[in-house]
Amino acid sequence: MFNLFLAVFPEIFIINATFILLIHGVVFSTSKKYDYPPLASNVGWLGLLSVLITLLLLAAGAPLLTIAHLFWNNLFRRDNFTYFCQIFLLLSTAGTISMCFDFFDQERFDAFEFIVLILLSTCGMLFMISAYDLIAMYLAIELQSLCFYVIAASKRKSEFSTEAGLKYLILGAFSSGILLFGCSMIYGSTGATHFDQLAKILTGYEITGARSSGIFMGILFIAVGFLFKITAVPFHMWAPDIYEGSPTPVTAFLSIAPKISIFANILRVFIYGSYGATLQQIFFFCSIASMILGALAAMAQTKVKRLLAYSSIGHVGYICIGFSCGTIEGIQSLLIGIFIYALMTMDAFAIVLALRQTRVKYIADLGALAKTNPILAITFSITMFSYAGIPPLAGFCSKFYLFFAALGCGAYFLALVGVVTSVIGCFYYIRLVKRMFFDTPRTWILYEPMDRNKSLLLAMTSFFITLFLLYPSPLFSVTHQMALSLYL
Amino acid sequence: MALSATMVGALLGLGTQMYSNALRKLPYMRHPWEHVVGMGLGAVFANQLVKWDVKLKEDLEVMLDKARAANERRYFVTKRASIEEESAGRLENCFLSLPLSLLKDRLR
Numbered sequence: 001m002f003n004l005f006l007a008v009f010p011e012i013f014i015i016n017a018t019f020i021l022l023i024h025g026v027v028f029s030t031s032k033k034y035d036y037p038p039l040a041s042n043v044g045w046l047g048l049l050s051v052l053i054t055l056l057l058l059a060a061g062a063p064l065l066t067i068a069h070l071f072w073n074n075l076f077r078r079d080n081f082t083y084f085c086q087i088f089l090l091l092s093t094a095g096t097i098s099m100c101f102d103f104f105d106q107e108r109f110d111a112f113e114f115i116v117l118i119l120l121s122t123c124g125m126l127f128m129i130s131a132y133d134l135i136a137m138y139l140a141i142e143l144q145s146l147c148f149y150v151i152a153a154s155k156r157k158s159e160f161s162t163e164a165g166l167k168y169l170i171l172g173a174f175s176s177g178i179l180l181f182g183c184s185m186i187y188g189s190t191g192a193t194h195f196d197q198l199a200k201i202l203t204g205y206e207i208t209g210a211r212s213s214g215i216f217m218g219i220l221f222i223a224v225g226f227l228f229k230i231t232a233v234p235f236h237m238w239a240p241d242i243y244e245g246s247p248t249p250v251t252a253f254l255s256i257a258p259k260i261s262i263f264a265n266i267l268r269v270f271i272y273g274s275y276g277a278t279l280q281q282i283f284f285f286c287s288i289a290s291m292i293l294g295a296l297a298a299m300a301q302t303k304v305k306r307l308l309a310y311s312s313i314g315h316v317g318y319i320c321i322g323f324s325c326g327t328i329e330g331i332q333s334l335l336i337g338i339f340i341y342a343l344m345t346m347d348a349f350a351i352v353l354a355l356r357q358t359r360v361k362y363i364a365d366l367g368a369l370a371k372t373n374p375i376l377a378i379t380f381s382i383t384m385f386s387y388a389g390i391p392p393l394a395g396f397c398s399k400f401y402l403f404f405a406a407l408g409c410g411a412y413f414l415a416l417v418g419v420v421t422s423v424i425g426c427f428y429y430i431r432l433v434k435r436m437f438f439d440t441p442r443t444w445i446l447y448e449p450m451d452r453n454k455s456l457l458l459a460m461t462s463f464f465i466t467l468f469l470l471y472p473s474p475l476f477s478v479t480h481q482m483a484l485s486l487y488l
Numbered sequence: 489m490a491l492s493a494t495m496v497g498a499l500l501g502l503g504t505q506m507y508s509n510a511l512r513k514l515p516y517m518r519h520p521w522e523h524v525v526g527m528g529l530g531a532v533f534a535n536q537l538v539k540w541d542v543k544l545k546e547d548l549e550v551m552l553d554k555a556r557a558a559n560e561r562r563y564f565v566t567k568r569a570s571i572e573e574e575s576a577g578r579l580e581n582c583f584l585s586l587p588l589s590l591l592k593d594r595l596r
Contacts, residue, residue: 375510450512459507463500474537477544484551 004071007078010058010086011126017050018119025112040104043112047119048097055090058083068485070132074194077132080485084478085129085264088339092256093122095346095457099353100249102451106356107155109247114154118253121147125261134183134193137265141179141229144261145172148254152246164245171228171238179225185218199272216278222269223282229262232320233289236313243309248356251305252349255312256342259319263338266323267331272486275326283324288417290317295421298428302362304352307428308345311387314425315341321402321418325409331483333398333405336475340386340398340468347383347461351376354450354458363432367441376450377436379462384429386465389422394468493534501530 021043029039061083068079097118103109124143131137149172153165187193189212190201202215228235243251270279294314301307319341322334352360354376360366370377386395399422406415450458468475505526506516517523 373511373513375507375513379511447513452508452512455508455511456504458511459504462507463504467500471537474541474544477541477548481544481548481551484548484555487555 006061007069007071010054010061011123013057014050014054014119014123014126017047017054018116018123021046021050021119022113022116025116029112038104038108038110039112040109040114041101043115044097044101044104047115048094050119051090051094051097051122055087055094058086058090074196075133075136076127076130078130081264081267081482082130084482085260086126088342089122089125089129089257089260092260092342092346093118093253095461096249096253096256098453098457099252099346099350101453103247103249103353103356107247109155111154111156114151114250117147117151117154121151122257125257128261129264131265132195132268134186134195134198134269137269138176138180138183141262141265142176144258145176145229148172148258151250152242152254154250155247158245158247160245161247164242167238167245168242175225175228175235178221178228182218182221182223182225185214185221189214189218195268195272203275219270219276219279220282223279226262226266226269227282227286230259230266230316231313232286232316233293233313234286236290236293239313240306240309243312244303244305248305248349248353251309252346252353255308255345255349259316260338260342263319263323263334267334267486271323271326271331280324280326283320284411284414287317287320287324287414290314290320291417291421292317295424298425301428302364304355304361304363304366307363307432308348308352311425311429312341312345314421315387317421318399318402318418321406321411321414324414325405325411327405327409328480328483328487329405329408331486332476332479333401335479335482336401337398339475339479340394340465343461343464344383344386344395347379347458347465348387350454350458350461351380351383354454363435364439365441365443366432366435367439368444369436372447379458380436381433382462382465384432388426388429390426392469394465397469397472490535490538493538494531497531497534497537498527499530500534501526501528504530 024046025039025043028034028037030036068077070077097115100115121144124140124145124147128137128140128144131140149165149169152168153162155161183193186198190198192198192201202219224235231239243254246254290313294310294312294317298307298310298314301310315337319334319337322330322332322337324330325333355366355369366380369380382393386393389396389399399418403415403418406412406418502523505523509516509518
């Protein structure tokens with residue numbers, strides 16, 4: 001028996017927690033009695049607790065086996081796919097927040113609103129994953145995006161952060177406008193915004209001869225809007241500048257969380273709602289271009305954060321291979337790819353944050369890290385090898401499955417480009433390893449101890465990356481279920 | 489099965505805590521009670537993961553059976569019906585139809 005209140009209780013809880021934390025922050029940070037305390041860490045810990053409680057509430061709701069439920073005037077859907085995507089999103093958010101605490105102390109970052117906005121954007125992403133209507137989807141995307149524009153500019157004393165926030169606002173608003181235009185064209189041509197109705201109208205529309213330029217342009221604009229938000233080529237221009245200019249925890253959050261929710265939306269809208277040759281060709285092209293540009297542009301980078309930004313562009317290309325296939329195996333490989341990518345990225349940014357304390361900004365500053373902190377250097381090496389797709393690490397498994405899905409549906413060129421760009425990508429990943437182990441830095445940097453949160457997060461993610469291949473069965477089963485529940 | 493999962497989980501938990509200490513450049517066994525907590529959490533996690541994996545496989549089988557049944561209903565039953573109709577139509581149209589129909593009448 002479907003209980004609406006229990007189904008939406010996680011979202012209700014996190015919204016209420018966000019507002020309570022906002023009021024708490026405003027009241028106590030402006031309190032003369034408590035001498036205007038900095039509340040970033042305090043609100044951070046409470047925010048982390050809220051995310052974990054939301055995760056428990058979500059996990060405690062029984063997974064809906066083979067039964068999907070629509071609620072709130074059929075605007076939202078709860079099924080296996082939604083359930084596991086939301087759990088994954090909340091785990092990523094918790095991991096990202098746990099990386100921030102030392103950053104608040106080191107950088108004397110006083111804005112508690114940072115955590116409030118992260119929670120609000122997480123709420124938007126939870127709604128985005130369960131959205132089953134174009135209007136609900138767009139509103140949830142805007143709730144998420146508006147929070148991101150602000151947190152990108154949260155370091156008010158930094159020109160780079162302000163520039164990043166402004167660029168993100170302008171370009172993000174532009175892409176949201178294109179997305180909305182696409183939605184309006186679809187509505188104008190079909191009279192429908194609900195995904196079930198769109199599926200009935202749009203499935204096979206290219207074959208049956210019911211083609212309409214309105215439908216075609218609408219799908220194209222929606223695809224462009226989504227591709228912009230996942231930083232796929234040729235809509236990737238904003239990513240390196242914004243990733244570099246934003247504070248590092250924001251960059252970590254931007255690299256991980258929105259990709260989970262946007263890919264979930266893409267699967268709902270395109271795989272279920274409308275999938276045709278044109279869309280497949282668009283994603284084929286964007287996937288190939290992202291892989292090639294991600295591999296080639298990253299070779300020229302000298303800064304660590306920009307290199308990770310181009311690396312994430314390349315990985316989006318690999319993940320889009322799964323979407324381009326249009327098969328259950330493709331979707332499954334996409335979900336496996338996102339999961340492993342998120343964990344690798346959390347690992348990488350936790351290391352970058354640990355090194356930021358010692359003012360490591362350029363790749364050249366990594367020199368002799370193996371001498372000052374050998375375990376951290378080994379952890380970074382493992383992460384880089386996993387990014388490169390070297391067996392037996394988790395990154396190899398995700399690329400392996402993606403390329404096999406491409407071969408299974410006959411996309412041989414896509415798999416070939418993927419393999420070649422992986423090999424090219426090895427160059428700049430292994431270059432980092434070479435710097436750490438064999439080069440001397442320009443100036444010797446003293447090591448500063450890492451905090452416990454980051455060390456535990458690094459330990460857990462490193463163990464996952466290293467040992468995943470020994471027991472991949474749970475992830476394979478859960479992603480298979482998620483892929484099937486998109487259709488059943 | 490439970491014993492091996494418990495042992496692997498405990499080892500993982502212990503390893504995680506030791507790795508965490510190593511990253512912070514602390515002695516590996518500093519605060520040993522944290523290692524005990526890690527082993528306990530690791531054992532619980534591993535056991536739950538194994539149970540969850542078994543449940544996932546069962547649920548996946550149910551979903552795949554449902555999908556297979558839906559496909560059979562959609563394609564095989566329809567195909568069987570259309571094959572029968574086709575063969576009936578073929579019989580009526582072939583040159584043997586007249587003698588066959590006469591035979592059927594005779595047997596009736």
